Amino acid sequence: MKDHFPSIEETVKKSIYVLYNESIPYQGLEFKYTKKEYPGDITLILFSLSKKLKKSVEKVGYNIGNYVQNQLKGSICFSVIGGFLNFIFKESYYIYLLKKMLNSNFYHLKFSSKRIMIEYSSPNTNKPLHLGHIRNSFIGSAVAEILKMVGYKVIKIQMINDRGIHICKSMISWKKFGKGKTPDKVKMKGDHFVGKYYSLFDQVYREEIKKLNKKKIPIKVPILIEAIDLLKKWENEDTETRNIWKNMNKWVYDGFEETYEKLGITFDKIEYESKIYEIGKNIIKKGFKKGIFFKKKDGSIWIDLIKEGFDQKLLLRSDKTSVYITQDIGTAVERFKKYNIDQLIYIVGKEQDYHFQVLFSILKRLGYIWVKKMTHFSYEMVYLPSGIMKSREGNVINADNIILEMFTIAKKKINSKSKKEQKKSYEIIGIGALKYYFLKIDPKKKIIFNPEKSISLKGKTGTYIQYTYSRIRSLERRFFDLCSLINSYWEKAQFDVYEKDMIKILQKYPLILKKAAIHLNPSLIANYVYEVSKTFNYLYQKKKLIDPLDIVHSNLCMNIIHVTGNVLKYGMNLLGIKMLDRM
Numbered sequence: 001m002k003d004h005f006p007s008i009e010e011t012v013k014k015s016i017y018v019l020y021n022e023s024i025p026y027q028g029l030e031f032k033y034t035k036k037e038y039p040g041d042i043t044l045i046l047f048s049l050s051k052k053l054k055k056s057v058e059k060v061g062y063n064i065g066n067y068v069q070n071q072l073k074g075s076i077c078f079s080v081i082g083g084f085l086n087f088i089f090k091e092s093y094y095i096y097l098l099k100k101m102l103n104s105n106f107y108h109l110k111f112s113s114k115r116i117m118i119e120y121s122s123p124n125t126n127k128p129l130h131l132g133h134i135r136n137s138f139i140g141s142a143v144a145e146i147l148k149m150v151g152y153k154v155i156k157i158q159m160i161n162d163r164g165i166h167i168c169k170s171m172i173s174w175k176k177f178g179k180g181k182t183p184d185k186v187k188m189k190g191d192h193f194v195g196k197y198y199s200l201f202d203q204v205y206r207e208e209i210k211k212l213n214k215k216k217i218p219i220k221v222p223i224l225i226e227a228i229d230l231l232k233k234w235e236n237e238d239t240e241t242r243n244i245w246k247n248m249n250k251w252v253y254d255g256f257e258e259t260y261e262k263l264g265i266t267f268d269k270i271e272y273e274s275k276i277y278e279i280g281k282n283i284i285k286k287g288f289k290k291g292i293f294f295k296k297k298d299g300s301i302w303i304d305l306i307k308e309g310f311d312q313k314l315l316l317r318s319d320k321t322s323v324y325i326t327q328d329i330g331t332a333v334e335r336f337k338k339y340n341i342d343q344l345i346y347i348v349g350k351e352q353d354y355h356f357q358v359l360f361s362i363l364k365r366l367g368y369i370w371v372k373k374m375t376h377f378s379y380e381m382v383y384l385p386s387g388i389m390k391s392r393e394g395n396v397i398n399a400d401n402i403i404l405e406m407f408t409i410a411k412k413k414i415n416s417k418s419k420k421e422q423k424k425s426y427e428i429i430g431i432g433a434l435k436y437y438f439l440k441i442d443p444k445k446k447i448i449f450n451p452e453k454s455i456s457l458k459g460k461t462g463t464y465i466q467y468t469y470s471r472i473r474s475l476e477r478r479f480f481d482l483c484s485l486i487n488s489y490w491e492k493a494q495f496d497v498y499e500k501d502m503i504k505i506l507q508k509y510p511l512i513l514k515k516a517a518i519h520l521n522p523s524l525i526a527n528y529v530y531e532v533s534k535t536f537n538y539l540y541q542k543k544k545l546i547d548p549l550d551i552v553h554s555n556l557c558m559n560i561i562h563v564t565g566n567v568l569k570y571g572m573n574l575l576g577i578k579m580l581d582r583m
Contacts, residue, residue, distance in 0.1 A: 008042055008068065008076070008087055009511060015067040020053050033504070039079060040086030041504055047083045061085040089504075094495050097507045101563040107570045109510055109517075110151035117155040117339060118144050120347035121265065124161040125252040126170040127195035129259050129399040131382045131449060132349065137265045138438045138576065139379055140347040142522035145574045150517045155339060157269040159331060162249050163277065164324075168230040170198035171244055172223065175230075183251050189400065191255025194248050201227070235321055259399050264431060264576050273327050280330025281322050283366070284315045292365055308361045310354075315362075328359050329366075336370045343373050345520070350378040377520055379443035385450060402451065406430035409455050413463075425580060429455065429463055432577040436462025439575050440526040460530050462577055465568060468533040470583040471540070472565040479546050479558050493556055498539045502560050505535050509567050513574075522575055529571035536564050 006014070012029060016022050030048065034040030044064070050057040061080035068087065069076060075093040079086045089097075100106055120140020123133055144154045161167075174197045183193040201223065208221045233241040260266070284301055287293045293303050298318040305313060315326055335344060346356060356376035363371040384397070410430035411422070437454035441447050455463050495503065508528070516524040539545075545561065547554050569579050 006071065007507070008072075011068045011071050012044060012064060014071075015064045016049075016053070019063050019067060020055075022053060024049075024052070034084075034086050038081060038084075038086055039088055041089045041500070042087050044085040044087070045083065046080075046085055050083070057083045089500070091493065091495065094500060094503055095493050097503050098559060098563070101503075101506055101509075101567075102559060106510065107566065108149060109514055111514065111517075112151045113153065114342040115153045115155070115340065116147060116343045116345060117157055117335060117341045118147075118345045118347060119157050119159060121260075121267075122159040122161065122348075123256065124166055125191075125194070125249045126166050126198040127398075128189070128191040128255060131397050131399070131402060134263070134399050134402070134434070135379065135382050135438050135447065136347055136349065137260075137263060138435050139377075139443055139522060141265055142439055142525075142575050143345070143347070143377070143520050145576065146513065146517050146520075146522060146525065149513060149574060152517075155269060155341070156267045157271060158267050159271045159273060159327075160253075161273050161324075161327075163234065163245075163274040165227060165231050166198075167245070167249075168227045168234065169201040170194050171241075171248060172227045172230050173197040173201040173204070174248065175244065176223075176226075183255075189255045189258065190251030190253075191259070192398070192400070193255075194252050195398075231321055232319060259403070262403050262427075262431070263399070264435075264578075271331065276330050276334060277322050277327045278330070279334055280326040280328070281316065281320075283329055283333060284322075284326060287366060303362055303365065305358060305361050305365075310358055310361065313358055313362070325355065325359055325362070328355075329362060332359070332363060332371075332374065333368065336368075336373075341373070343375065345375045345377050347377045347379070350380055352376070353378055377443070380446045383446055383448045385448060397449075402434070403431070405451050406434050406455070409433075409451060410463075413455060413457075425583065428578045428580055429466060429583075432462040432466055432572070434462075435575055435577050436465070436526060436572075439522045440530070442521065442523045460527075462572070465529055465533045465572060466577075466580055467583050468536055469565055469568045469572075469579045470581060472536070472561055472568070473581045475545060475561055476558065476565070479554065494553075495556075496543065498542050499557065499560055502535055502539050502564065505532055506560075506563055506567055509571070525571050525574055529568055532564060532567055532571070536561075 009029065009031065013024065016024050030045040032043050032045065034043045044061075046057045046061050050060045053060055055063075058080060061084075065078035065080060065085055065087075069078060072093065075090050075096065077088045077090070079088070118140055121129075121133055121137045123129055129137075140156070144156045148154050174194070177200060178197065181193075183190040186193065188196075204223050205221055208223060212221065230241060234245060284293060287303075288295065288301055293301050293315060295301050296318075299320075300314060300318040301316040302312050302314055305311060313325065314323055315329075316322060332344065335341065348356070353376070356378075360371050360374060360376075363374075407426055407430045410426035410433065413426075413429075433455040434451075437449070437451075438447060440460060454461060457464055457467050512524055512528045516522060545554070545557050572579055
């Protein structure tokens with residue numbers, strides 16, 4: 001028997017090209033496990049394939065089946081039942097699959113070497129990170145790791161929104177009410193300290209509106225006017241204003257860094273709006289001279305996108321200060337110029353769908369052909385059991401509070417020997433549970449966040465998977481203590497139904513990884529590693545994995561167990577989740 005066969009999926013794909021001169025991607029082929037009432041291990045669904053090839057279901061099934069059987073040297077057989085092509089693995093094919101999975105190359109795919117930039121997190125420097133940033137950061141980080149695993153050269157970047165009217169609101173609030181206080185003096189984390197003054201601005205603003213309305217005076221809110229004046233001073237590089245801005249931003253940066261470290265979130269590059277916004281302004285001015293944009297009576301510059309199905313969009317205010325989209329235009333131009341990227345992906349919530357449609361339309365109108373390489377990865381919002389989070393209603397949960405809560409919940413469930421070991425364990429379990437809770441759900445779906453449900457040794461949780469991994473490593477330690485043997489006697493290999501189920505699900509790892517990379521969807525990995533864990537625990541319950549009286553088969557079984565541990569570790573690491581050898 002040869003040690004190498006192509007996989008069923010690869011061979012089916014090749015058969016379609018050879019037999020019908022059609023190239024169909026893996027995601028266009030629909031495989032599933034064969035139903036228990038029929039003989040078989042994996043099934044190719046033929047209906048859509050038959051329609052595409054314009055051939056009868058039965059003929060397509062038998063043609064592909066015969067081709068695959070010949071290519072795999074009789075290591076499989078097949079049957080066609082209705083619209084389903086059922087492949088039946090022989091013992092030799094199971095041996096091949098297990099040997100293939102014991103090779104380290106099994107865990108890496110190299111199907112692209114393109115250079116991709118992914119922007120994620122990108123907070124404002126006027127308040128702490130919150131639950132929305134957590135989902136954003138987890139998705140961005142996981143997508144980056146998945147793409148790297150399949151060969152992409154990835155640049156992880158975030159844009160710090162460190163200037164603008166929203167930043168000036170917290171600045172004017174601190175100037176008026178701060179009395180020279182600093183985070184160190186009041187012993188408060190820097191981003192929370194600045195956030196307090198941003199919230200105070202909103203309180204004062206609302207109070208002033210009420211007073212003005214009672215007097216039936218046109219709404220010219222004093223504190224807002226002061227913030228607008230402060231923005232003008234900032235853009236004119238007023239020394240005092242710039243010094244306050246630098247100090248307050250530094251407090252926030254220090255706070256962000258601490259939070260990101262706890263979450264395990266990193267970036268390759270960090271950009272600051274304050275250093276780039278002028279690029280966007282200059283592009284708008286040049287576009288105006290070329291007649292791409294127009295000016296209103298108050299001096300503000302706009303673009304008319306009605307023909308594109310949108311509206312008129314403000315690009316520069318009448319006082320010549322810039323808006324968000326101005327910065328985004330400049331940033332995009334600079335990134336393609338500086339980094340020579342093949343694709344730019346923005347990880348930003350669906351509430352910004354319109355913004356990115358407008359941005360791409362403006363760049364296209366400006367004549368930038370690389371706009372087709374830009375993608376807005378839109379994801380759904382995070383909800384609380386009580387409903388949507390709203391800053392003004394005070395029901396936004398900041399990231400630091402939820403991290404602390406996760407650590408507290410995990411600590412109650414950990415029984416480590418030493419305090420040092422316990423602290424490390426509950427931090428890994430707490431953050432792991434948080435990441436898995438967010439990443440197991442398709443980014444296009446809403447999340448209702450409930451921390452108590454995220455840490456459990458039962459059900460679809462990161463903790464369950466971490467515990468399964470720790471159980472596997474414990475079995476390996478026991479086995480090596482027993483016999484210190486690793487090489488199986490392949491010629492005597494016989495697998496029972498539980499071991500075969502384990503091999504079948506493990507061999508899907510490369511295809512799941514590829515699918516997750518193509519669709520930019522970490523939930524495919526998250527749900528797959530859960531299914532692997534569940535299948536292993538069923539195996540664990542159904543049979544004796546280490547039998548001193550049958551070392552040969554125990555050795556064979558340990559190879560399956562070893563691969564299972566590796567798949568769990570690789571999969572969870574792609575999600576940014578650490579594993580524990582002992583729990």
